[in-house]
Amino acid sequence: MISQEQTVKLEKQGYRLVGSHSAVKICEWTKKSLLDKNFCYKEKFYGIKCHRCCQMTSCLACSNSCLFCWRDSSTPLSTYWRWEKFDEPDEIIEKSIAAQRKLLTGFGGNDKVNRKKLKEAMEPMHFALSLVGESMLYPKINGLIKKLHKLGKTTFLVTRGQHPEILGKMEMPTQLYLSIDAPNKDLFNIIDKPLFKEGWERSINCLELMKKFKHRTRTTMRITMLNNINMILPEKYAELVNLAEPMFVEVKGYVWVGSSRKRLKEGNMPSHKEVREFAEKIADKSDYKIVDEKEESRVVLLMKENREDRIMKFD
Numbered sequence: 268m269i270s271q272e273q274t275v276k277l278e279k280q281g282y283r284l285v286g287s288h289s290a291v292k293i294c295e296w297t298k299k300s301l302l303d304k305n306f307c308y309k310e311k312f313y314g315i316k317c318h319r320c321c322q323m324t325s326c327l328a329c330s331n332s333c334l335f336c337w338r339d340s341s342t343p344l345s346t347y348w349r350w351e352k353f354d355e356p357d358e359i360i361e362k363s364i365a366a367q368r369k370l371l372t373g374f375g376g377n378d379k380v381n382r383k384k385l386k387e388a389m390e391p392m393h394f395a396l397s398l399v400g401e402s403m404l405y406p407k408i409n410g411l412i413k414k415l416h417k418l419g420k421t422t423f424l425v426t427r428g429q430h431p432e433i434l435g436k437m438e439m440p441t442q443l444y445l446s447i448d449a450p451n452k453d454l455f456n457i458i459d460k461p462l463f464k465e466g467w468e469r470s471i472n473c474l475e476l477m478k479k480f481k482h483r484t485r486t487t488m489r490i491t492m493l494n495n496i497n498m499i500l501p502e503k504y505a506e507l508v509n510l511a512e513p514m515f516v517e518v519k520g521y522v523w524v525g526s527s528r529k530r531l532k533e534g535n536m537p538s539h540k541e542v543r544e545f546a547e548k549i550a551d552k553s554d555y556k557i558v559d560e561k562e563e564s565r566v567v568l569l570m571k572e573n574r575e576d577r578i579m580k581f582d
């Protein structure tokens with residue numbers, strides 16, 4: 268899936284290729300947590316241990332070219348698995364953990380690192396299948412999720428909602444994310460640039476499926492807000508929220524990082540205040556209300572009702 272030249276380019280950006288189509292990269296929030304400087308919003312909202320998170324993907328290829336993606340053109344685009352071979356789940360897990368450990372050894376020489384956390388980090392507990400690409404395109408995604416759960420790990424899987432036929436047969440991750448970044452088809456085509464002509468309709472199908480999954484797993488709809496681009500028509504976003512009835516809605520500001528800096532301007536990053544105000548408008552027009560927020564991440568969490576079990580407990 269990835270050429271030697273692409274591999275070199277990705278490794279320069281901090282990625283470590285795992286097998287032939289997966290990758291791992293230490294999340295910036297994991298680094299901050301190891302330095303006791305801060306932790307990610309998913310630790311605040313859901314209780315995951317940020318320093319024990321392995322940010323990865325099981326498929327570097329993607330079916331979209333989103334404006335705000337931090338990915339560059341080093342990774343392939345495809346609407347389906349068009350490669351002859353694929354790696355086994357055991358191999359992906361084993362090699363991802365090894366790659367994560369190797370990347371973490373670099374922190375050993377830093378006196379400011381929390382030693383207890385670094386030791387714990389060597390045994391990742393959470394697998395965020397969210398790095399880049401569309402993890403669910405990997406033909407053995409169900410086997411991978413099952414195996415991770417069998418090992419006592421949690422899984423957060425993010426999809427751009429282009430593959431309802433795969434989603435419909437998915438083994439449920441601990442938390443399923445569906446990213447929706449537009450209030451209508453025209454803006455979706457501009458922002459998410461789907462390879463599928465009927466990309467918007469596919470997203471709607473995935474939102475409908477999400478509603479069916481609400482008793483099977485923790486479902487999340489994530490809306491990435493881009494100033495001057497998609498912070499309009501809150502009532503349309505509210506319709507989409509009511510359609511999917513996710514357990515959680517994250518309204519999150521775009522961050523000007525990676526290759527997205529070539530496509531967008533710094534001014535496209537909304538402030539936390541702007542994100543909150545827009546989230547309030549969605550809340551006003553939907554059955555949801557604001558239950559939490561994290562200013563540094565410019566993110567606001569909406570739920571129908573706050574629930575004690577939203578924060579998972581780990582040892």
Ligand code: SF4
Nearest residue numbers: 294307309320322395
């Ligand atoms: S859950 Fe996401 S933001 Fe938090 S540490 Fe893992 S990859 Fe980073």
Ligand code: SF4
Nearest residue numbers: 329331333336400427
């Ligand atoms: S779906 Fe994700 S990986 Fe693919 S282009 Fe969009 S943001 Fe990037």
